[in-house]
Amino acid sequence: MKSLKHIHYFLLTLLILTVSSCNYLEYDETSFNRKDDVFSDFNRSKNFLTGIYNYLPTDFNSIDGAMRASASDEAEHVLDLSNIQRFNQGRYSALQPIDNVWGEMYSGIRAANMFLKETEGQEFLEDQFNLDYAQMIEQFNNYAYEARFLRAFFYFELVKRYKNIPLITEVLTTEEAINANQNTFDEVVNFIISECDAIALELPDDYSNFSDVAETGRATKGAALTLKSRMLLYAASPLHNTNNDISIWVDAASAAKSVIDLNVYTLENNYSNVVNNFTSNELIFERRQGNTNDFERRNFPVGYEGGNTGTCPTQNLVDTYEMQSNGLAITDPASGYDPQAPYSGRDPRLQQTIIVNGSNWKGQTVESFIGGANGRPITNATKTGYYLKKYVIEAINLSPTNTTSREHTWVLFRYGEVLLNYAEAMNEAYGPENGAAFGLTALDAVNQVRQRANMPNFPAGLSQSEFRDKLRNERMVELAFEDHRFWDIRRWKIGQQTTNIFQMEITQNNGGMVLFLKKNCWR
Secondary structure, X not given: OHHHHHHHHHHHHHHHHHHHOOHHHHEOOOOOOEHHHHHOOHHHHHHHHHHHHOOOOOOOOOEOOEOHHHHOOOEEEOOOOOOHHHHHHOOOOOOOOOOOOHHHHHHHHHHHHHHHHHHOOOOOOHHHOOOOHHHHHHHHHHHHHHHHHHHHHHHHHHHHHHOOEOOOOOOXXXXXXXXXXOEOHHHHHHHHHHHHHHHHOOOOOXXXXXXXXXXXXXXXXXXXXXXXXXXXXXXXXXXXXXXXXXXXXXXXXXXXXXXXXOOOOOOOOOHHHOOOOOOOOOEEEEEEEEEEOHHHHHHOOOOOOOOOOOEEEOHHHHHOOOEOOOOXXXXXXXXXXXXOOOOOOEOOHHHHHEXXXXXXXXXXXXXXXXXXXXXXXXXXXXXXXXXXXXXXXXXXXXXXXXXXXXXXXXXXXXXXXXXHHHHHHHHHHHOOOOOHHHOOOXXXXXXXXXXXXXXXXXXXXXXHHHHHHHHHXXXXXXXXXXXXXXXXXXXXXXXXXXXXXXEEEEEEOOOOOEEEEEEEOOO
């Protein structure tokens, strides 16, 4: 109980600090106009709303230069002293938090609450604007639903970390923040679900019919329904659904099916195009980053100009990729896996996600073996035998005389996740091959994802437990480095199964033959 009290007081203190430090919201963030000036002007109101989108998270180097994947069995960070290692070593607490988004998310919530309060009932004179007045009003009326979506998203980010949190829908004074009470997990979940239901009725499928046709990246009906899908999936999972209430799984399946039934989204033909691609038909919602090369500087392999290494995929992750010809795990004697040709004949997503020894990267063959151009004992060479490829833009140049940058797009929701959410919820509610009232079975949904990857379908006749295990493996593969595995481990309560981390020790003998030896290493 003592630790719970510490957490309660710590979070309330942060909430008070968040409120007291948000006086800048009395002003437009770029021009320092007064609040009344901001919300009496259409363009300034629009800019204020756009600023709320800036609170959306990414996992580009989000924890001391590391991806959150390095606090799971997906990856190991190259630096032993990075704060991400405190997760792996258990050196964190309510008073020494890591991944502390409390202030950021409540700042976003306060901004959304202020926008909703100040723009309610706001009217503009028609002769103030050059653009078509009816179209302007249509846009403005939509902004409240966007703000409500963003607020619900921020609450999801909070509740998945902290569970019981203050649920605030008004702009608080410092005194009110001092007296704020925590709401229960169920109360926050119900709020997010009810908000998603309400705003999904109002948000458009896309913005092609608005006057600002060039605008993308704004909240849509699909984004609201996908947030509902993910929130219900988390609520239905063992971490929170301790009695395994099947009705919550049914609700989660229904929410995912509502996204599928929009018939707005399709899977990319090429898996390599699912990230850093804001024009993708698979993309539902994203966070944009302007031109930068910071992610590449931290993750290009050592041995390439400007490369420093960072998030190193583990052998654990590599082992999850099945054989392409038969869909069997590499541990199955019938799979055809060759330990001395470990990347041959594997699921194509392996080399679309991970740079392995022998990969071609920027026109050169990667040598991650010991003594190779990109291997130990070079300082900061990969710990695991692998380098990160997903999200890293190969075309960026880090040469001091010709440095380039590119826009990055962090996927928050995409259609591939929706299909996997649906498959998981349907399996837990009905089993792998019962479509119930929804028609589409769990097996049908996951096989769509498999077919896009050019992998064999899941076999028919799997038990619920067998399907669950295979689907969890599929999520680890399909959603690698998209900030799912860290949270999946927690909601499934499988942490004890993920503590042994493996690397591939790669050597070259006198004859030039490269040899592979899987080794247990950290944690």
